Amino acid sequence: MKPLSIAHLPPHGPAWLLAVVIAALALHVGAGSVGIVSGYTAILARKGGPLHRRAGRVFTIAMASMGAVGSLLAMGIGQRGNVAAGILAAYLVVTSWTTVRTPPGRKGNFDVAAFALAAVIALVNVLWGIEARVAPGGKLDGYPAGPYLALALVAALFAWGDLRVLRKGGLAGAPRLARHVGRMGISLLMATSFLFVGQQKIMPVAWQGSKILLLLGLAPLPLTLFWLVRVGLPARRRTTALTAAA
Numbered sequence: 001m002k003p004l005s006i007a008h009l010p011p012h013g014p015a016w017l018l019a020v021v022i023a024a025l026a027l028h029v030g031a032g033s034v035g036i037v038s039g040y041t042a043i044l045a046r047k048g049g050p051l052h053r054r055a056g057r058v059f060t061i062a063m064a065s066m067g068a069v070g071s072l073l074a075m076g077i078g079q080r081g082n083v084a085a086g087i088l089a090a091y092l093v094v095t096s097w098t099t100v101r102t103p104p105g106r107k108g109n110f111d112v113a114a115f116a117l118a119a120v121i122a123l124v125n126v127l128w129g130i131e132a133r134v135a136p137g138g139k140l141d142g143y144p145a146g147p148y149l150a151l152a153l154v155a156a157l158f159a160w161g162d163l164r165v166l167r168k169g170g171l172a173g174a175p176r177l178a179r180h181v182g183r184m185g186i187s188l189l190m191a192t193s194f195l196f197v198g199q200q201k202i203m204p205v206a207w208q209g210s211k212i213l214l215l216l217g218l219a220p221l222p223l224t225l226f227w228l229v230r231v232g233l234p235a236r237r238r239t240t241a242l243t244a245a246a
Contacts, residue, residue: 185224
């Protein structure tokens, strides 16, 4: 069984349904495109500057919209894994944004709900992965167990991060910035890898399989790692200085 798509809509269904689906697809693709452009702008701009803040706001709104609409579309055609992926993408940008909007050293009102959401995503994807493994043909909704289990692992790691925030009562300094950078970066990676690596079939034939698309799809990963190291350097320098002084 292949993953479902818009082509699986009833051929003689009501015109309004087709119009709604096409409008939702346009919003999904448009929000994703805006998210990729604004995400690259934010990750390359000077951190804390006006361009970074404006691009970050646009990225948050675009990615949250893309994830929500994508989940609704996937729900309509029975793709459970994509429903969870869309929710996870929206969760990442929202929690990243609330991290820097919450005063340092304090928990946000959304933190408990965020932890519960990430934990549920992890749990249901483990169950779907097991279901896919034992299903005839080794697939569930057209996908093998691997993607479900990989998404479960990602969600579990972020749920663990949420739990640490709850136990500490909030974050400050380098850990707070790292949480913001890491979640924004991974959400951008989800969008770029899906479009430039997983959806090359919609690209011009001459572009398919090109190294440029692969670079655009995976570039957020090294950029995110760079900024994670960068925001942690001041804390390391202070620790080294204090140790030397002692």
